[in-house]
Structures are given as C-alpha cells and as structure tokens.
Amino acid sequence: MSDPRATYGEPVEEPRDVDDVVGRAHEGLADAEAARRDAADRDTLEREAAQRDAVHDDELNASRAESDADRTPAEHGAPAATSAPSGRWDDSDDLDPMYAQHADEAVEAEPRTHRVDTRDDVPARDVADAPTVAVAPVAAGAADRTPEPVSPSPSAPQPIFVQAPEQPRPRGNRGAAGAIGLLAALVFAALYLAAWLGFGYITGEVKAADLGSAALSPLTRADFWVPVAVFFIGFWFLGAIINRGRWGLWVILGILVGVVSYVGHILGQLFQAPFWTLTASQGNQIVQDQLLAPLAIVAFVLGRELTIWFGAWVSSRGKRMTELNNEAQREYERTLEAGPQLVRA
Structure with a gap:
C-alpha cells in the first residue's frame, strides 16, 4: 500500500490565533x-x-x-457697512x-x-x-x-466760543431837532405875541393901561396857537429830513418853514371864525383879507429866521454826532482786526 500522506500531500498547519x-x-x-x-x-x-x-x-x-x-436721500450716498467674511462680526x-x-x-x-x-x-x-x-x-x-452721541472726555480740550462785537449803530439827530424845535416854537410864540400887541397898539385896539389883559387875551385864541403849532411841525419835519446835515441846508430850506408858518396864520384865522360855520364865499373872503396881513408877514419872517438860527444849533450837534459815529466805526474796525482776545480771570 502506498502512503496516504503521499496521496494527500503535506499536512497544513491550522492557524492557532483565530481570535486575532x-x-x-x-x-x-x-x-x-x-x-x-x-x-x-x-x-x-x-x-x-x-x-x-x-x-x-x-x-x-x-x-x-x-x-x-427709512434713510433720507442724503444718507443714501453714504457707504453701507458690510458684514465681515467667514461668519464672524467685526469688532470695529x-x-x-x-x-x-x-x-x-x-x-x-x-x-x-x-x-x-x-x-x-x-x-x-x-x-x-x-x-x-x-x-x-x-x-x-x-x-x-442712530448711535447715541459720545460725550467728550474731561481731559479733551473744550472749544471756546467768542462773541463777535456788534457793529455800532449810527447816532441820529432827529430827537435833538425836535427838542430844539420846541424851544424855537416858544420863541416864535413870544415874538408873534409881541408883534400882535405892537400892531394892536398901532391900530388903537390895545391901550397901554390894558397891556396886561391884552397880552393874556391871545393865549386863549386859536388864531394865535395854530401858527405856533404849524411852525413847530414844519421845523421838526425839516430837522428829520436834514438830520446830521450841514447848516447850509437849514439856510436854504428854511424858507419852507417860513411858508408853512404863513399858511399857519391863515389857518388860524379860519379856525377862529370858525370855518365850519362859514359859507364858501365867507371863507374865501377871510383868506383874501389875510394874504397880506401884517401878522401873516410876521409869521413868514419869524418862521424863516428862527429856522436858520436854531437850525445852526441842530447842525452843530449833528456834526458832533457824525464825529462820534466815525470814531465808533473806527473802534469797531480795530476790534475786528485785532481778533478775539482770551481774558483770564
């Protein structure tokens, strides 16, 4: 018999480490x-x-x-903030x-x-x-x-606001012209009363014995006070126009105050009538009778002359006001050129 191991070959070892x-x-x-x-x-x-x-x-x-x-058109021009990449927010x-x-x-x-x-x-x-x-x-x-405003730190320099000086207002002369015109009107009234008494004494209406009562009687009459009031209004109106002007303007334009005083005398006669009770023909007759009356001529002359002389007073004060205005303007310009000054206490 042949060897069985020769038929089936060499025996194979079984692996022992099965668990591995x-x-x-x-x-x-x-x-x-x-x-x-x-x-x-x-x-x-x-x-x-x-x-x-x-x-x-x-x-x-x-x-x-x-x-x-929600933003305004002006805000649309500002660049919009973008988010940081990679899913993280910027810490800015x-x-x-x-x-x-x-x-x-x-x-x-x-x-x-x-x-x-x-x-x-x-x-x-x-x-x-x-x-x-x-x-x-x-x-x-x-x-x-909107983010809340951040208040500056106490150590930060604070701005200093300096108020600019105001430009000086020019001083006028119209109030002084009115006050001086009031004195001129009182002088006009005194001279007009003297002329009234003088012409009355010449015509025989005023007696030397009755001079006191005759001097008081015109003070209650309209034909005496109306020319005085019209003269004052004309003088003050002219002073308001001229203001700080030269004396030559008072000399030239003083004739206008004389004309106004002349018209005031005629108006005084109409008020004394009185004119609202007169007919047209009666009023016309009074005006014609007073056109060349002595007191009418006196009113014109007094208005003209008093305006010239008292106008010189107003003019001199106006010249002084002009100098003060020029000095104030020069001081204002010097202050602007010097700039703001910091004054420490």
Whole structure:
C-alpha cells in the first residue's frame, strides 16, 4: 500500500490565533462604518451650514432694505457697512452698540458646532477639536437706530466760543431837532405875541393901561396857537429830513418853514371864525383879507429866521454826532482786526 500522506500531500498547519483574525476583521468593519458615518456627518454639517448662511443672508438683505427705505436721500450716498467674511462680526467701533450686544448674547447661547476638514489628503479628525462660532441674526430695528452721541472726555480740550462785537449803530439827530424845535416854537410864540400887541397898539385896539389883559387875551385864541403849532411841525419835519446835515441846508430850506408858518396864520384865522360855520364865499373872503396881513408877514419872517438860527444849533450837534459815529466805526474796525482776545480771570 502506498502512503496516504503521499496521496494527500503535506499536512497544513491550522492557524492557532483565530481570535486575532476575527478581531482584525471587526476592526476593518468598524473603520469602514466610522468612515461612512463621518462622510454622512460631513454632508449633514455642510447642508446645515449652507442653510444658516442662506437664512443669514436673507435677514441681512431684508434689514438693509428696511434701513435704505427709512434713510433720507442724503444718507443714501453714504457707504453701507458690510458684514465681515467667514461668519464672524467685526469688532470695529462702527458696529451699533445694541447690535453688538445682541450678537454677543447669540454667541453665548449658540451651542458649539464643529468643523470637518473635507480635503482628501488630510485624514478624518475628531470633530470636537475644531469649534466654530455661529452668527446671530440681525436684531429688529437695529439698523434704524442712530448711535447715541459720545460725550467728550474731561481731559479733551473744550472749544471756546467768542462773541463777535456788534457793529455800532449810527447816532441820529432827529430827537435833538425836535427838542430844539420846541424851544424855537416858544420863541416864535413870544415874538408873534409881541408883534400882535405892537400892531394892536398901532391900530388903537390895545391901550397901554390894558397891556396886561391884552397880552393874556391871545393865549386863549386859536388864531394865535395854530401858527405856533404849524411852525413847530414844519421845523421838526425839516430837522428829520436834514438830520446830521450841514447848516447850509437849514439856510436854504428854511424858507419852507417860513411858508408853512404863513399858511399857519391863515389857518388860524379860519379856525377862529370858525370855518365850519362859514359859507364858501365867507371863507374865501377871510383868506383874501389875510394874504397880506401884517401878522401873516410876521409869521413868514419869524418862521424863516428862527429856522436858520436854531437850525445852526441842530447842525452843530449833528456834526458832533457824525464825529462820534466815525470814531465808533473806527473802534469797531480795530476790534475786528485785532481778533478775539482770551481774558483770564
């Protein structure tokens, strides 16, 4: 008989470490399952990140649209603030304080997520090693709020406001012309009364024994006071026109006050009549009788002469006011040229 071992060949040794082979098989299956789970987690995280980015972009665009609608046309020209890339907010001072507060609160409340490296040449790592920060949505109405003004620090230099000097107002002479005209009117009344008594004495209407009562009787008559009042009005009106003018203007235009005084004498006779009880023919007759009356001529001469001499007084004061105005103007110009002066207590 032949040898059975020659028929079946050399005996094969059975592997003794079966547990090692089974363990390596399980490890291979576990690695494959872990790689599959990692790939699935990676896809899920990428989709969630894409969804968050899309939601964040939509909310940011909506807030910008509302802000642009509320802003004025002048504000549309200013460049709009943009968010920092890579899902992180910029820490610059331009960020609204309320907006930054909402962002910080959202960062603290957001659960920590993880980043997975998707490059082929880098092995898969534990996703717990790479935390990232989630982005908080835009707070409602934060874009419409204007930042509160920041008060300057006490150490910063404070601006000093200097009030510019006011330009001096020119001094006029019209009030003085009125006061001097009142004195001139009193002199006019005294001279007009003297002429009244003189012509009365010449015509025999006034007696030397009755001179006192005759001097008081015109003071109650309208034909005496109307020329005086008209002279004062004419003198003051001329003084308001000339103001600080030269004396030559009073000499030339004084004839107008004489004419006004002459007309005032005729008006006084009409008021004394009185004219509202007269007919047209009677009034016309009174005017014709007084055209060349001695007192009418006296009123014209007094009005003319008193205006010249009292006008010289008004003119001299007007010259002094002109000098004061010029000096005040020169002082004002010197103050402007010197500029603001800081006076310390």
